[in-house]
Amino acid sequence: MNAISPDEPGAGATASASPAGAPRDRRITIGDVAARAGVSKSAVSFVFNGRPGVGEGARERILEAARELEWRPDARARALSRSRAQALGLVIRREPELLSTDPFFPQFVAGVESHLSTVGYALVLQVVDGEQAEHDAYSRFAHEARVDGVFLTDLRIEDERPAELAALGMPCVLLGSGGGEDTAPIGLDDAAGIRRAVRHLHALGHQRIAHVAGADRYVHSRVRREAWESEVRRLGLEPGGIAVADFTGASGARATHELLDHPEPPTAIIYANDIMAIAGISAAIDRGVRVPQDLSIIGFDDIPLAPYIIPPLTTVRQDVFQWGSACARTLVAIVEGGEPGAVDLPPVEFIVRGSTGPVRGQDAAPEVGE
Amino acid sequence: MNAISPDEPGAGATASASPAGAPRDRRITIGDVAARAGVSKSAVSFVFNGRPGVGEGARERILEAARELEWRPDARARALSRSRAQALGLVIRREPELLSTDPFFPQFVAGVESHLSTVGYALVLQVVDGEQAEHDAYSRFAHEARVDGVFLTDLRIEDERPAELAALGMPCVLLGSGGGEDTAPIGLDDAAGIRRAVRHLHALGHQRIAHVAGADRYVHSRVRREAWESEVRRLGLEPGGIAVADFTGASGARATHELLDHPEPPTAIIYANDIMAIAGISAAIDRGVRVPQDLSIIGFDDIPLAPYIIPPLTTVRQDVFQWGSACARTLVAIVEGGEPGAVDLPPVEFIVRGSTGPVRGQDAAPEVGE
DNA sequence: GTGAAAGCGCTAACAG
DNA sequence: CTGTTAGCGCTTTCAC
Numbered sequence: 001m002n003a004i005s006p007d008e009p010g011a012g013a014t015a016s017a018s019p020a021g022a023p024r025d026r027r028i029t030i031g032d033v034a035a036r037a038g039v040s041k042s043a044v045s046f047v048f049n050g051r052p053g054v055g056e057g058a059r060e061r062i063l064e065a066a067r068e069l070e071w072r073p074d075a076r077a078r079a080l081s082r083s084r085a086q087a088l089g090l091v092i093r094r095e096p097e098l099l100s101t102d103p104f105f106p107q108f109v110a111g112v113e114s115h116l117s118t119v120g121y122a123l124v125l126q127v128v129d130g131e132q133a134e135h136d137a138y139s140r141f142a143h144e145a146r147v148d149g150v151f152l153t154d155l156r157i158e159d160e161r162p163a164e165l166a167a168l169g170m171p172c173v174l175l176g177s178g179g180g181e182d183t184a185p186i187g188l189d190d191a192a193g194i195r196r197a198v199r200h201l202h203a204l205g206h207q208r209i210a211h212v213a214g215a216d217r218y219v220h221s222r223v224r225r226e227a228w229e230s231e232v233r234r235l236g237l238e239p240g241g242i243a244v245a246d247f248t249g250a251s252g253a254r255a256t257h258e259l260l261d262h263p264e265p266p267t268a269i270i271y272a273n274d275i276m277a278i279a280g281i282s283a284a285i286d287r288g289v290r291v292p293q294d295l296s297i298i299g300f301d302d303i304p305l306a307p308y309i310i311p312p313l314t315t316v317r318q319d320v321f322q323w324g325s326a327c328a329r330t331l332v333a334i335v336e337g338g339e340p341g342a343v344d345l346p347p348v349e350f351i352v353r354g355s356t357g358p359v360r361g362q363d364a365a366p367e368v369g370e
Numbered sequence: 371m372n373a374i375s376p377d378e379p380g381a382g383a384t385a386s387a388s389p390a391g392a393p394r395d396r397r398i399t400i401g402d403v404a405a406r407a408g409v410s411k412s413a414v415s416f417v418f419n420g421r422p423g424v425g426e427g428a429r430e431r432i433l434e435a436a437r438e439l440e441w442r443p444d445a446r447a448r449a450l451s452r453s454r455a456q457a458l459g460l461v462i463r464r465e466p467e468l469l470s471t472d473p474f475f476p477q478f479v480a481g482v483e484s485h486l487s488t489v490g491y492a493l494v495l496q497v498v499d500g501e502q503a504e505h506d507a508y509s510r511f512a513h514e515a516r517v518d519g520v521f522l523t524d525l526r527i528e529d530e531r532p533a534e535l536a537a538l539g540m541p542c543v544l545l546g547s548g549g550g551e552d553t554a555p556i557g558l559d560d561a562a563g564i565r566r567a568v569r570h571l572h573a574l575g576h577q578r579i580a581h582v583a584g585a586d587r588y589v590h591s592r593v594r595r596e597a598w599e600s601e602v603r604r605l606g607l608e609p610g611g612i613a614v615a616d617f618t619g620a621s622g623a624r625a626t627h628e629l630l631d632h633p634e635p636p637t638a639i640i641y642a643n644d645i646m647a648i649a650g651i652s653a654a655i656d657r658g659v660r661v662p663q664d665l666s667i668i669g670f671d672d673i674p675l676a677p678y679i680i681p682p683l684t685t686v687r688q689d690v691f692q693w694g695s696a697c698a699r700t701l702v703a704i705v706e707g708g709e710p711g712a713v714d715l716p717p718v719e720f721i722v723r724g725s726t727g728p729v730r731g732q733d734a735a736p737e738v739g740e
Numbered sequence: 741g742t743g744a745a746a747g748c749g750c751t752a753a754c755a756g
Numbered sequence: 757c758t759g760t761t762a763g764c765g766c767t768t769t770c771a772c
Contacts, residue, residue, distance in 0.1 A: 027453075027515075029749055040759045045751060053757060072513035076455060077749035079446040080764045083397075087494070096691070099480055100473035101674045107470045113497040117507075122516055124457070125493045127483040137487075143442035145397075145765095146492055249678045279678040304471045308619045308649040310680055321466070399765055410743045415767055423741065447765035450748050515749095743772080748765105755760075 028071045036065035048073055075122075087122040088112075088331055089147035091137045093129065093154065097248050101275050103303045104320055108175075111324020112151070119332055135164070142168035148335040151175060151327055155185065155219040173331045175323070176220050186327050186343050190220055190300075191227035193316035193348040194270065197298045198231040200314075200350065201268045205359040206296060208240030210266035212255040212276055215246045224272050224300070240266035245276055252276025253283040260289060267295060267359045274299035278309050281355065292357035302351055311354035319346045398441045406435040418443055445492075457492040458482075458701055459517035461507045463499065463524065467618050471645050473673045474690055478545075481694020482521070489702055505534070512538035518705040521545060521697055525555070525589040543701045545693070546590050556697050556713050560590055560670075561597035563686035563718040564640065567668045568601040570684075570720065571638045575729040576666060578610035580636035582625040582646055585616045594642050594670070610636040615646055622646025623653040630659060637665060637729045644669035648679050651725065662727035672721055681724035689716045 034041045039058050046054050047062045054062070066072075079085045090112070092105060099105070109123065116123055124147050126137040138161065141147050149171040152161055165172050174185035201209050211228040214221035225242070232239050243258045245251035252271060256279070259266055271277035277299030281291050289295050291311055299306065302317035326343040333340045404411045409428050416424050417432045424432070436442075449455045460482070462475060469475070479493065486493055494517050496507040508531065511517050519541035522531055535542050544555035571579050581598040584591035595612070602609050613628045615621035622641060626649070629636055641647035647669030651661050659665050661681055669676065672687035696713040703710045 027749085030751095031749085041750080042752080042760085043758065049751080055757070058758085070513060072510065073751095074450075074749055075514040075516045076446060076449040077764090078751075080444075080450050080766090081749080081751040083764065085446060094476075094480075096480070097674050099476045100690075102476070103470035106464075106472070106475055109495060110464075110466070110469055110497045113495070117496070117498070117503075123495045125479060125483070125495050126487070127480045128487070133487075140442065143440060144445040146445045249674055253678065275675060275678075278675055282678040282680055282682075285680055304467050304619055305645060305648055305675065308623065308645075308652040310652055310655055312652075320470075397765085400767095401765085411766080412743065412768075413741095419767080425741070428742090443767095444765055447748090448767075450750085451765080451767045453748065741772105744770090746767105746769085748767085751762105751764085753760105753762085756758080 249279035252279035619649035622649035
């Protein structure tokens, strides 16, 4: 708890009153540790880099000296001499409104951290708001050598970033499905989640299943959309309408009205995220359409609020934390020149709550379950 | 699935195709720029650090050479020689559930970035999940000299972190009200928001106004709670009940039931955040209490989903982005040894939506005890 | 004005 | 196995 316990040797407020031979108010260096342990600097370096060549006795003394002096290798000096920043970068580009509701980003970061903290890497963040700014961010990361590798999120159709990063010599992992030729993405299976959703609705007797897609330029939007369409067709139905939105609540509401304005409106809608789905519920109720009696609604993400919506939201859950952790593991392996190793992500889950129900006035199969 | 690695030594995606005369595959350094511009390294350094002593002609040539070579000072080398990491740290400790719904964190980070990107600082993030981990994170930041200063969030009652950071010689800014003696906190006026909420309810005729507070150990929980209590009393009412929760939806629902189980239940509840308020609406409806007819509900944060809840949530909005930006500005000023300068944050806003309404039977029951 | 040289604290060859 | 030595790329005196 208390880092500055007075009985600890060398625990003067600042690193000034070092009990051992650390002369001044100067920063404690590897030299001080070496001196205190009676060895050379390289011996200390070797121990702290986990390489052989130091006797057990010396090793012990070094570790103890370091502990007493509260010394840790200076990340800056280490970075310089190893030409490695020991840091990874994440550039986030999001519209302001989405930033604060999107459950992805915080969870992903937490997952990334869960691995990075075990290997001593730091995560450098950059939040940008436009294409140019995003580009500059990567460029700076590379030219200033601030990070050793980056995570690439929200992959776009015909995304130029992988090629740009390759040109910069910056290793990266791609998040999500799709991607380039030489860079295999690490992603959860969005499509499987959507297919589950479609089948669930089909089992409830729905014939007109619509989809509110996310912004068109994203690969994950397209993946979800295609999964919806192909699964609907596979079940012998026609797509029940599509509307393109942009992941915000406002756009979800608008898309819902659009779909419901149709002469033959859908009896169920699958949204590309929970925010839009929740706004969709609100929009439906506003126009007198009851959920789930008249309209079934399915979201995507399972935000913590989903169970508390009225009606509670049926949705698809992804384990974003694990995803982040897997990406971090892979990226660290890459920048250290090792073998990435296979990543094994947990499957998406489908969470049935109250926003879906049997289709009303079913002219459909009466054998539908659930 | 995995990702690409430029692991071929020297080849692969390493940046090489230098447009101009950069000799080898080697990293471009200040020396290359100096040579190309026909000046000394120090001249280049001076230009890039905005100090006088370089002629206009030389200056031009240097800038152009750097542009052609796509050179930017190496952050690691610069950090080492200036003993400054040119980076700030943010340690986030949050329960997993809260992480993905809390609108604070992403917005704050975006605000911080909006300033840091203009001054060339990086933001280093650390997400931790316990007291010890949090402590270690700060300790590592300091001992490894990875960052020049840190943001301290979620200030706790009797928080030891300010003292610990001072002992580590790590500058910091405190977020939120309260705080220590030598470190002035930068915060939005939570209390004002709560007072507005209380007055709004009072104007609607509510007499029994309850509060669902956040975890007790946080300063901001206490600030909100005290604001609620004092404002209620100032208006001549008795506090209409309090329940302590922990900012999660589940706890908000539980607290709501607790309050409503009372023999004389409140007619309005003010929650310490939106998540709990939304869960509270759900809990109320579940037990047949209508919102806002039987119970008015007010949240705090104005998450983007708030307008899409049924009924739309009345809440308090803070400009967290500006807050982050102001904190960044202050912290940068501090680590650069300058004068922080006064921060001027926009006032909190009170957003009235559908979850609050006149107390029931107000006009029908004029004989309510005085 | 400009250029040479000495670090910043660490790592990693290389001798001893 | 241990100690010495030269960098990593930049900043910053200090002579010229």
